[in-house]
Amino acid sequence: MKKYLVVLIFLINVSLVLAQDVTKHRVIILSDIEADPDDTQSFIRLFLYANEIDLKGLIATTSVWHKTEINPESIHKIINAYARVQPNLLKHAKGFPEASTLSSLVKKGPSVYGMLGVGAGKESEGSKWIIQELEKEDSRPLWIPVWGGVNTLAQALFTIKNTRTAAETKRLIAKLRVYTISDQDDSGVWIRKNFPDLFYIVSPGDDYGSATWITINSVIQGIDNSQISNTWLAENIQQNHGPLGAAYPDVAWGVEGDTPSFLSLIPNGLNVPEHPEWGGWGGRYELYKPDFSKQKKGNSGVPLEAETRPIYTDAIDRYTPYKPNEYGRSVKVDTTITYADNKATLWRWRADFQNDFAARIDWSVQSYADANxxxxxxxxxxxxxxxxxxxxxxxxxxxxxxxxxxxxxxxxxxxxxxxxxxxxxxxxxxxxxxxxxxxxxxxxxxxxxxxxxxxxxxxxxxxxxxxxxxxxxxx
The missing domain is CATH 2.60.40.10 (Immunoglobulins)
Known part of the structure; x- marks a missing residue:
């Protein structure tokens, strides 16, 4: 009897999780925009899904690559391009917010690096905004995709811990979901040590080459990589695809390295972000304490420290692709190669989400009849x-x-x-x-x-x- 009760409880929980996925996820973005053109690229993709995600904040921050200034005006510039296409996007799907609504969400984090911006009296417009949104009467979790440094969130947590009761602090932290693109300042490690119950997805440290997210712009041997090529971007995104496409900058270090932080928040029938271990467009992540001895040190200057508690981090998929078959059954398993690493958890979906991006940029300029x-x-x-x-x-x-x-x-x-x-x-x-x-x-x-x-x-x-x-x- 006990066994069947366990199964029943599991099925109820699964049904609730999948049912919740039709609800838009609340999201506040932290971005070190102007440290790398890829933040601008990611914002352009993000705004094309602004009808699917409930954007609640767009906060300009620093990072190890951008230590002493923030650039909220660069976010406004992208929103200005979005304003020109928003009416056309509404021809394809309802729910695209007004540009003025997005502009009201742009906030400033501290213009100092890392833990220099965390402590008593160091609140910023951005940290206050996070707390304000977190305290709203909204049962949905608050997702914080972090594209640069995380000190704005660190200060919000510092303020909550020092001004709220222990019970209230626990309640608020339970509503947070964090996905950082590796560690781009010294406050990420501080957060994970001091808030051990915080839901946190990260490939820790600054060894970007080993991280799951890097696969969005990595050339993978044995597959077609054309959809991350500069030629593909020029033809399918940048040129003759309207104001947002024209605003999409050339690749400098890597195309859209920050995008995986929100890809799994897009409701597509596959993504269930409350369960990173189930896998989705943003990769697959399992809850465990990574082996510190296996972590590599990058060259950013961000400290590399042992994790003190389990985090959602890199997981391995054993993946054998399907390939088109010219005669007979239209697809077949590619028996010549199987991949087994953390990177396969993300790139296995890459052709799909790149095509989806290309279609959405078409929505910004084409009629419903002419688009896919x-x-x-x-x-x-x-x-x-x-x-x-x-x-x-x-x-x-x-x-x-x-x-x-x-x-x-x-x-x-x-x-x-x-x-x-x-x-x-x-x-x-x-x-x-x-x-x-x-x-x-x-x-x-x-x-x-x-x-x-x-x-x-x-x-x-x-x-x-x-x-x-x-x-x-x-x-």
Whole structure:
């Protein structure tokens, strides 16, 4: 009886998590804009999803690369370009905010580096804004994607701890979700040490080459990397794609290194940001205390210190790509190569989110009829199923449609790392049709397995949508 109660509780929790994903996530961005052109690039992509994410703050900060000044005016410049296309974006989807609303969200962090901006009497407009938003009567978590230094958040936490009761401090911290692009000042380590219960995603330190997020602009051997090339950016984003495209700067160090911090907040049927261990567009991260002896030191000057508690950090996917097949079944597994590292957790989705970006920039200038839009997946069953060990079960999305009338391609696959059952469960038969059949493996205790449906249209650019089905397998 106890076993079935555990399974029931799990299914209820899964249903609640997936149901919550239709709610827009509250977000405050911290950005060291002008330290690198990639912050401007990331803001342009972000604003194209401003109808999907509930933006609550855009705070200019410092970082180890930008220690003594902040540049909120650069955020306003991008918003001015957005203002010119916002009416056209509304032709494609509702909910794009007015440019004046975005402008009101631009705030200033301290114009000093790291912990120099943290302490008694060091509140900034940005730190006060974080606290103000955090204290609102809103049951949703507050996400803080950090693109540079994190001292504005550190000061907000310092103020809360020193001016609120212990119970109130605990309540407010429980509402925070932080994803930092590695450590770009010395306050990130301070936060993780002093607030051990804070939900924190990071590839710690400044060894950017080993981080998960770097894969958004890394050339991966054995795959097509053209969609991060300067040629692709010029043709699909920068030139002849309206004011936002024209504002998208050339790559200096790496394209959009900060974007992974918010990619998993975009509701696409795959992303469930409350569960970084399930994987999504921004990568996959597991909760553990990383081995300090294996961390490498970069050259930024940010201190490298041992983690004192578990954090959500780099996880490994074993990933074998599918590739187009000219005759017979339209896709097949690429048996020539399998990847097994933390970087695969992010780049495996890169072609999809780059195409999505290209389509959104088209939305800013094209009519609805001339642009492409994502398929709408409709499952013929619940997104949480319970089956018996060794039992066959069906997965189906027969009623899936495309708003533009495009032809659709289906792909069902098991994501072993996302569930408790870690061995690959293959689809029995064709995995590229709307209905798939799977034989549950033999298990000795209840296990979970995640199956992902990816539906891609044949529009230009080709766009994908997803559904995640979580299957509980009972002995």
């Amino acid at each position: 839009h994502n398929p709408i997946i409709k499952l013929s069953h619940s997104d949480s199923l319970t089956v018996k060990s060794g039992e066959g079960f069906a997965l189906d999305a027969f009623e899936t449609t495309d708003p533009d009338g495009d032809n659709l391609s289906f792909l069902w696959f098991n994501y072993p790392e996302a569930g408790s059952y870690k061995k690959l469960i293959k689809v029995d038969g064709a995995e590229n049709v709307h209905n798939a059949y799977v034989i549950a493996p033999r298990v000795t205790k209840p296990e979970t397995a995640h199956f992902i449906l990816k539906v891609t249209d044949k529009g230009e650019p080709a766009l994908s949508s997803y559904k995640r089905v979580i299957v509980t397998i009972e002995p």
